[in-house]
Amino acid sequence: MISNGTRKQRYQVFFLTLYSIGLRLSEGLNLTVHDIDSQTMQVHIREAKGGKDRLVPLPKRTLLALRSHWQTHHHARLIFPGLGNGMNSPMDKGGIQKAIKQVLRDCHINKLVSPHSLRHCFATHLLEGGLDLRSLQVLLGHASLNTTARYTQLTQLKQKDAAVAINQLADKLALDWSLK
Numbered sequence: 001m002i003s004n005g006t007r008k009q010r011y012q013v014f015f016l017t018l019y020s021i022g023l024r025l026s027e028g029l030n031l032t033v034h035d036i037d038s039q040t041m042q043v044h045i046r047e048a049k050g051g052k053d054r055l056v057p058l059p060k061r062t063l064l065a066l067r068s069h070w071q072t073h074h075h076a077r078l079i080f081p082g083l084g085n086g087m088n089s090p091m092d093k094g095g096i097q098k099a100i101k102q103v104l105r106d107c108h109i110n111k112l113v114s115p116h117s118l119r120h121c122f123a124t125h126l127l128e129g130g131l132d133l134r135s136l137q138v139l140l141g142h143a144s145l146n147t148t149a150r151y152t153q154l155t156q157l158k159q160k161d162a163a164v165a166i167n168q169l170a171d172k173l174a175l176d177w178s179l180k
Contacts, residue, residue, distance in 0.1 A: 012065075017066065017079075021059075022139055023056075024048065025116060029090035029093070033076070033077060043058045052141055054141045
């Protein structure tokens with residue numbers, strides 16, 4: 001995963017958070033201490049795209065990483081505050097984009113990858129894991145199922161699953177004639 005190649009902990013945790021919760025860049029930057037509910041293991045995404053709120057599951061591993069990261073700055077409100085004089089505002093988008101580009105260079109990956117790509121990977125990997133498209137739509141906060149469908153890619157694994165499912169369907173057909 002990309003966060004393994006990142007040298008700075010704040011970027012490691014930020015990339016993990018984007019990927020493991022399926023957040024947009026702005027949603028990750030605007031996370032506050034009060035958005036994290038460790039009792040219900042949910043994250044409250046406030047005023048996301050379209051002005052909508054949503055609750056998303058919080059993986060335990062992500063909670064532990066967020067706690068560890070918060071210990072480095074103890075900001076009263078922000079999970080990912082800026083540095084120095086910018087501590088009252090979120091981390092810089094440009095710094096995040098530079099960090100991901102550096103990781104790609106260090107790992108010799110020659111693909112166009114952005115922080116938003118992590119959201120697409122989240123969606124694709126959950127579909128590969130068996131999550132239905134409607135549940136994914138809710139997690140991503142999409143108003144339209146068409147938007148969710150565009151986020152996902154038909155991977156080789158899913159193509160193979162589709163071929164198996166189609167063959168199983170055809171094998172179950174009761175035919176009065178048989179092929180020899």
